[in-house]
Amino acid sequence: MQLNVSPVTLAALKADGTIRCLADVKYQPVPASRHSSTAFALARNLAEEFTTALLAQLGHVTATPSNTCKTASAQAQLYAAQLRRNRMLVCFDVFLDHCTPEFRREIDETVARPIHAVTKLGDDNRYQVDRKLPLDARVAREIAWIQEVDKGPRPYFTDDMTPTCYDDGIRVEDNLEDYPCFSPSRRPGHQK
Known part of the structure; x- marks a missing residue:
């Protein structure tokens, strides 16, 4: 460089x-x-x-x-x-x-x-x-x-094509199914 x-x-x-x-x-x-x-x-x-x-x-x-x-x-x-x-x-x-x-x-x-x-x-x-x-x-x-919205840890990250998801201010990095707030049982319209 x-x-x-x-x-x-x-x-x-x-x-x-x-x-x-x-x-x-x-x-x-x-x-x-x-x-x-x-x-x-x-x-x-x-x-x-x-x-x-x-x-x-x-x-x-x-x-x-x-x-x-x-x-x-x-x-x-x-x-x-x-x-x-x-x-x-x-x-x-x-x-x-x-x-x-x-x-x-x-x-x-x-x-x-x-x-x-x-x-x-x-x-x-x-x-x-x-x-x-x-x-x-x-x-x-x-x-x-x-x-x-991002309560850490840093570095911060945003993406205009794929908006970042957060669980209580923590950036979701992995499979959404691993996070309780994104599990299928908590999604609107889900039937048990």
């Missing part, structure tokens, strides 16, 4: 040790599946590949709060994946090693964050990363809406 990272994004990452990213990519899993586990696997791979490329862009060296330089490491934390027909929106946080555990928790619990858009350039493996102010409110609203 080759990244063209804006100076604003690099400055935010170096200053805070974290950024929240939103990637819009084609969704073409092999074999074809719209199940959340398949989407999450692809989303995690993208986030990890992006984080590795971002570290390479930083030159593997960052300044720590004590102003000493050391080799950087980073972690990608998947926040949400949304399927929209043949597209997948992947929201994830990147944390550099100098981001404190307390600040990570604060960021992880925060819906509204500055968004850095990851956009694919052409058909090859090149991406542009820019700070996108108009996405801040849209992403925050979308996550807040998902949180109203």
Whole structure:
């Protein structure tokens, strides 16, 4: 993966040790599946590949709060994946090693964050990363809406073609027959 990272994004990452990213990519899993586990696997791979490329862009060296330089490491934390027909929106946080555990928790619990858009350039493996102010409110609203019905655990998942089912706020991942609220005996019109 080759990244063209804006100076604003690099400055935010170096200053805070974290950024929240939103990637819009084609969704073409092999074999074809719209199940959340398949989407999450692809989303995690993208986030990890992006984080590795971002570290390479930083030159593997960052300044720590004590102003000493050391080799950087980073972690990608998947926040949400949304399927929209043949597209997948992947929201994830990147944390550099100098981001404190307390600040990570604060960021992880925060819906509204500055968004850095990851956009694919052409058909090859090149991406542009820019700070996108108009996405801040849209992403925050979308996550807040998902949180109203999805009580965890994260990452959040939605699919516009196959709406997600919930049992007391928990996303149903498997066969609906395994969940009491979806069993045939509880469906309208079922005869014993």
